[in-house]
Amino acid sequence: MDPTRLAAAIRPRGPWESIDLGFALARTWFLPLWLCWWVTAAPLALLTLVLLHQRADLWLLLLWGCKPAFEALPLYWLSRALFGERLTVAVAARRLPQALPPRLWPQLLWRRIGVTRSFSMPVTLLEAPRGAARAARLRVLGTGAAGWLTVICVHLETVLWLSALLLLAFLLPEGMPRLDLEATLTDSGSMADWIGGLLMLAAVSVMAPFYVAAGFALYLGQRTRLEAWDLELAFRRARARPGRAGIGQAGRKGASAGRADASWTHPGRSHFGRGRRTVVAVAAALLLAAPLAGPLSPTQALTREEAGVAIDAVLAESDFGGTREAWTWVYVGDTAEPDTDGDAGMALPDGLIQSLASIIKWLLLLAAATGLGLLALRLLPELRAPSRTRRRAARQRPAGTQSRAAGATAMLPLDIPAEVRRLLGAGDARGALALLYRSQIAQLRTAGLDLPDSATEAECLATAASRARPDQVAWLQRLLRLWQGVAYGHRAADPGAMASLLAERAILMQGQPVQGLSADD
Amino acid sequence: MQEPAPDATHAAADAAPKARVAIDTLRRLETPEGIEILLRLAGPVPRAAAFSIDLLIRVGAYLVLLPLAALAGVGLGLLLLALFVLEWLYPVFFELRSGATPGKRAMGLTVVHADGTPVGPAASLLRNLLRAVDFLPVLYGVGLTAMLVDQDFRRLGDLAAGTLVVHREDAGLPPSLPAHRPLAPPAPLGLEAQQAILAFAERSGELSAARRTELAALSGLAAAGDRDPAGALLGIANWISRGKPD
Numbered sequence A: 001m002d003p004t005r006l007a008a009a010i011r012p013r014g015p016w017e018s019i020d021l022g023f024a025l026a027r028t029w030f031l032p033l034w035l036c037w038w039v040t041a042a043p044l045a046l047l048t049l050v051l052l053h054q055r056a057d058l059w060l061l062l063l064w065g066c067k068p069a070f071e072a073l074p075l076y077w078l079s080r081a082l083f084g085e086r087l088t089v090a091v092a093a094r095r096l097p098q099a100l101p102p103r104l105w106p107q108l109l110w111r112r113i114g115v116t117r118s119f120s121m122p123v124t125l126l127e128a129p130r131g132a133a134r135a136a137r138l139r140v141l142g143t144g145a146a147g148w149l150t151v152i153c154v155h156l157e158t159v160l161w162l163s164a165l166l167l168l169a170f171l172l173p174e175g176m177p178r179l180d181l182e183a184t185l186t187d188s189g190s191m192a193d194w195i196g197g198l199l200m201l202a203a204v205s206v207m208a209p210f211y212v213a214a215g216f217a218l219y220l221g222q223r224t225r226l227e228a229w230d231l232e233l234a235f236r237r238a239r240a241r242p243g244r245a246g247i248g249q250a251g252r253k254g255a256s257a258g259r260a261d262a263s264w265t266h267p268g269r270s271h272f273g274r275g276r277r278t279v280v281a282v283a284a285a286l287l288l289a290a291p292l293a294g295p296l297s298p299t300q301a302l303t304r305e306e307a308g309v310a311i312d313a314v315l316a317e318s319d320f321g322g323t324r325e326a327w328t329w330v331y332v333g334d335t336a337e338p339d340t341d342g343d344a345g346m347a348l349p350d351g352l353i354q355s356l357a358s359i360i361k362w363l364l365l366l367a368a369a370t371g372l373g374l375l376a377l378r379l380l381p382e383l384r385a386p387s388r389t390r391r392r393a394a395r396q397r398p399a400g401t402q403s404r405a406a407g408a409t410a411m412l413p414l415d416i417p418a419e420v421r422r423l424l425g426a427g428d429a430r431g432a433l434a435l436l437y438r439s440q441i442a443q444l445r446t447a448g449l450d451l452p453d454s455a456t457e458a459e460c461l462a463t464a465a466s467r468a469r470p471d472q473v474a475w476l477q478r479l480l481r482l483w484q485g486v487a488y489g490h491r492a493a494d495p496g497a498m499a500s501l502l503a504e505r506a507i508l509m510q511g512q513p514v515q516g517l518s519a520d521d
Numbered sequence B: 001m002q003e004p005a006p007d008a009t010h011a012a013a014d015a016a017p018k019a020r021v022a023i024d025t026l027r028r029l030e031t032p033e034g035i036e037i038l039l040r041l042a043g044p045v046p047r048a049a050a051f052s053i054d055l056l057i058r059v060g061a062y063l064v065l066l067p068l069a070a071l072a073g074v075g076l077g078l079l080l081l082a083l084f085v086l087e088w089l090y091p092v093f094f095e096l097r098s099g100a101t102p103g104k105r106a107m108g109l110t111v112v113h114a115d116g117t118p119v120g121p122a123a124s125l126l127r128n129l130l131r132a133v134d135f136l137p138v139l140y141g142v143g144l145t146a147m148l149v150d151q152d153f154r155r156l157g158d159l160a161a162g163t164l165v166v167h168r169e170d171a172g173l174p175p176s177l178p179a180h181r182p183l184a185p186p187a188p189l190g191l192e193a194q195q196a197i198l199a200f201a202e203r204s205g206e207l208s209a210a211r212r213t214e215l216a217a218l219s220g221l222a223a224a225g226d227r228d229p230a231g232a233l234l235g236i237a238n239w240i241s242r243g244k245p246d
Helices: A015-028 A028-053 A054-067 A067-081 A089-094 A105-108 A115-126 A131-140 A144-171 A181-186 A191-227 A231-239 A252-261 A274-289 A304-316 A341-346 A350-384 A388-402 A404-411 A416-425 A431-445 A459-468 A470-487 A495-511 A515-521 B008-019 B044-098 B102-106 B121-129 B131-135 B141-149 B156-163 B192-207 B209-219 B229-242
Strands: B026-030 B034-040 B109-113 B162-168
Touching: A015 A028, A015 A191, A015 B044, A015 B141, A028 A089, A028 A191, A054 A067, A054 A191, A054 B034, A067 A089, A067 A105, A067 A115, A067 A191, A067 A515, A089 B102, A089 B121, A089 B131, A105 A350, A115 A131, A115 A144, A131 A191, A144 A191, A144 B044, A181 A191, A191 A231, A231 B192, A231 B209, A274 A459, A388 A404, A404 A495, A416 A431, A416 A495, A431 A470, A459 A470, A495 B034, A495 B156, A515 B162, B044 B102, B044 B121, B044 B141, B102 B109, B121 B131, B121 B156, B121 B162, B131 B141, B131 B156, B141 B156, B156 B162, B162 B209, B192 B209, B192 B229, B209 B229
Parallel strands: none
Antiparallel strands: B026 B034, B034 B162, B109 B162
């Protein structure tokens, strides 16, 4: 028995609802149940037919008496199918000795009269109590609906039988012999009697699965109501499925580890930190959102990309983002209601409103005139001021930044070494280095190198390295190291290094002017 | 993360065709507001019982009206009119008035549209006029067959009118938990386990003390040495429903 594979929804139901569940079960599994009924019924019917071929009524009476034996196998099949074990009819037929009640005779003799057969049958077969225990058990579980179920099912059988019989009688073609309905009841052994008997057997066999299943469902319903059988199954299921959605880890060690039954927890995960535990709890909550249908195997886990595609697919559906709300003004006519009671109380004389309005109008005009006057006072000095100089200054400004190379050279002194020495003499090593650096950049630019204003020292060096001569680059490198040390490191520049830089610059400028670079282009 | 959490809707969509749907008599409807309505369908047996009660009531009415036959022509005419009205309009009248004939009400049944709304005049009239078809060839043979075959226990009249006969929801008291000091569960619980524990707490009043203890021990959530496992489970239920105590 596998309680995790319950084929029917078990929950607390009233007796009538339980019977309905039984009918739903029987409809779903009608064919196997019906065949299971015939497994026992057909051989017996054929055997007794040989003995009682004279009397259809006696034959039916005998079969009616043996109905508990016929119903054992459908019940056995049903009790297995409920837990997901679908036997084939052949297999079920081989298990007939197991399926029959341990003591069949009481069922066929004195208990045959009882009206709660389909309900007491599961108790007898599945719990197998005996004697007083059986009576006590039935008393505890019993419900009035069990008797009504039998009564109503007998009537439904009759309805089916009569309907089939009448349908046959009505639909027989003209030329064929009429079916004498009266003879089916009175004339024993006649043709009509046998037809009626066979139809009766068919009706009984059709109702049998429903009757058995309804009794079984009623038994389950009573156990659910009285013993919370569904909760027992749920608890068992939860214990049997470690690691499934939501069953997290215990996260408790030592003495308290015994508190958590291992099967409620994820095996092998008991040493998590608090943060990890939170993550697990969130994961568990996410997994809870997945419905309980089907276990989640690791292969079903989505990768990030797959999940992205899946989410996009969901978002593309019409449920998301398909609607648009637009607001427009629509003229619906004049809805103003003249002379309502509320307005009448608030009404002012017309003359007063007129004068108020004119006062406000003049106030507004006055305010506007004052504002204009103030503006004029504010603007007059500006207008009176000589406009020519300002305009010239504005025209000059862009000229200063017209050309980066020209601008940079224009701001440089003509005799750079002299200026550098002067600055050095004044103790401004920083200014001297900056001047050297600037002049070098200007030279590089003049030589056609593209050095944006934002270029850093390293970028300048890299650009120069690709185009200039190695000794020039080496010189620039030394300059930059000194400059960076002074400018960013606030280290005092070495006077000797400065002097050698100046001397080498003179040699470089003499030997091969930097302008020579442009010859490469 | 112990398992990457797949997108919930996709897991459902993928699992839906493969998963065995538990056989049930529930029909689930979802309103546009996203509220799920559960209809508990009523099968042939309670409906037959309801029909029998209605039949008894009608027979009683005929017996009361029978003395009219003594008035010869007019009386017989009146009797036939009463017969017509009672046979055809008795269910319609009661279904429109309260959703159920007296027999159905006694059995706790009610007639609704397939979308769960109360049955309207058109549907009620249609389903009751088609009783004539369901009655064929005798004693509702066609209707019974249709009910046994149809997934929602509908007879032909119900199929034509788009109605269902369902068990009425009795507006009982909302379920309440027995008060108990909240206890943290020893391990994070799955949804099903949580629901089972809450249901256990709500229904514990109907169970015997021995059975309560047995079930609680079966859950494996109470401490091994706990002398009152049922109490521990009630504590966990209170924890689930109300959270940690302040």
